[in-house]
Amino acid sequence: MLQTALTRRLGIDHPIVQAGMGAEAGAALASAVSEAGGLGTLGTIGTPPALVASAMARVRDLTARPFAINLVTFEGAPLRDELLDLGIAERATIVTLSFGDSVPAILRFRAAGAFVIVQAQDAQQAEAALHAGADAIIAQGSEAGGHTGRRGTLSFAAQVLSLAGQTPVLVAGGVGDGKGLAAALAMGAAGVVMGTRFKASEEFAGNPAHKAAIISSDGGDTISDLSNDGAYPFRWPENVRGRVVATPFGRHWAGRVEELRARAESYDSPRGIFSDATLDPPLDLNWAGESSGLVEEVLPAAEIVRRTVAEAERLLRKVSAVLG
Ligand SMILES: Cc1cc2nc3c(=O)[nH]c(=O)nc-3n(C[C@H](O)[C@H](O)[C@H](O)COP(=O)(O)O)c2cc1C
Known part of the structure; x- marks a missing residue:
């Protein structure tokens, strides 16, 4: 078992978060990851709020375990305000917020009692999110798929870990297997976010x-x-x-x-x-x-979680030998 501040706080089994990836990361994927003990996430960007509401209901039907919804917060994002309202109205218990100024949404979801995870691409965003009371920070490096900043994952994650103090940090960008998860945990992170690896899953509703x-x-x-x-x-x-x-x-x-x-x-x-x-x-x-370079086959999401955890456990057991 890989237990961290994130798994303990959210009551999940494994420190793996599946990234929100638009509507194609729908109920099938999010529920499969959550049911496997990770944290599944519904993507929402540009999706009509009624569809997101029915996807949330579907996940709740498919699993009793926690799941997140991803909301993008930048000015001009399609349906941004409607989707933020929907997250509040549908009582999302965990949200991941990304891009632009997330602070107003952090305050709103915190006041509503949600667990708020903020994805940051630079130190200023991470500091602003910490100051606003984010419950966890995702340090997203530029190797990531989808939208990402200019910082490489390793040094940026190390920097956010130093800034964050007791607030859990998740590493995103280039983590596609147990090696990345083991490295993140060895740095002191509370888990990882994986997008590209879960895009090549059976449940991702894409091309x-x-x-x-x-x-x-x-x-x-x-x-x-x-x-x-x-x-x-x-x-x-x-x-x-x-x-x-x-x-x-x-x-x-x-x-x-x-x-x-x-x-x-x-x-x-x-x-x-x-x-x-x-x-x-x-x-x-x-x-x-x-992390596409780490993906060799389309797999069920639960198998991705299982293999990633098993490999990370194997590697972390060996790591202490380095200390001599
Ligand atoms: C297909 C795809 C779509 C994505 N869409 C979103 C999104 O809607 N919102 C978001 O916050 N991040 C999005 N991301 C970025 C992920 O949240 C995450 O940071 C990234 O996938 C991590 O890097 P990795 O792809 O190497 O695992 C997307 C990533 C991918 C691969």
Whole structure:
């Protein structure tokens, strides 16, 4: 058993949090991870609140164990305020907050009695979240899939551990197996957040070709570039950009975000560039991080949890031998 401040505080068996990853990280994935003893998370970004409410009800039907919902807090995020209201109305007991200024949402969810975990990409965000009373901080390094900052995982996590004092810290970005979990715990972290590894799970409701590309990837073919956001009709905060496993679309537009934005803004229809069947190469973004190099097969989420914990336990038992 790997027991930490996080597992004790949340009443979970293993210090593994599955990242919120949009609506594709839905009830099937979140409930499978929670049922396996980790902390499953429903992704919500841009998802109509009624769908999130029914996904929460579904998770509650599928497992009696704790689960989180992920809410993005940056100015301009689609449906941000409606989704924050929904989290309060549906009495989310654990929330992960990401991107932009999370402080107002931290105060609101703390007042509502929720356990509030804040994902930070730089020291200023981590300090602000700690000051506002966050219950745990995710130190997210730039190897991560999806949106991430500019700091490498190792030194940033060490820095946040020093800042956080008694507040539990979780490490995100590049953790795809038990080696990453063992390293995080050995540093003094209370657990890890894994996104890319759970994207290649049976329960993640995404494009099978994207999962196959994660499996084929050696981790060296990811692209972190502003152009990965250029097709969307809203702007992400300055301190983050998206990381994807390269597709022909990503390679074509890398370094050309303004050109892509101009193209995306030239459409009249609401789905804009996303509905353009003539786009060559076609619009295709496979959000995933460098830990793709650690993923060899699509697995059930419970098996990912089991293998990760078993490997970390094996490694941590050996670590004390280093002390001589
Ligand atoms: C497909 C995908 C979608 C993501 N979507 C979100 C999101 O909606 N909200 C969020 O806070 N983080 C999101 N992230 C980032 C994760 O929260 C997490 O920090 C990251 O996956 C950790 O790094 P890893 O991918 O190496 O495990 C996403 C990551 C991936 C891979």
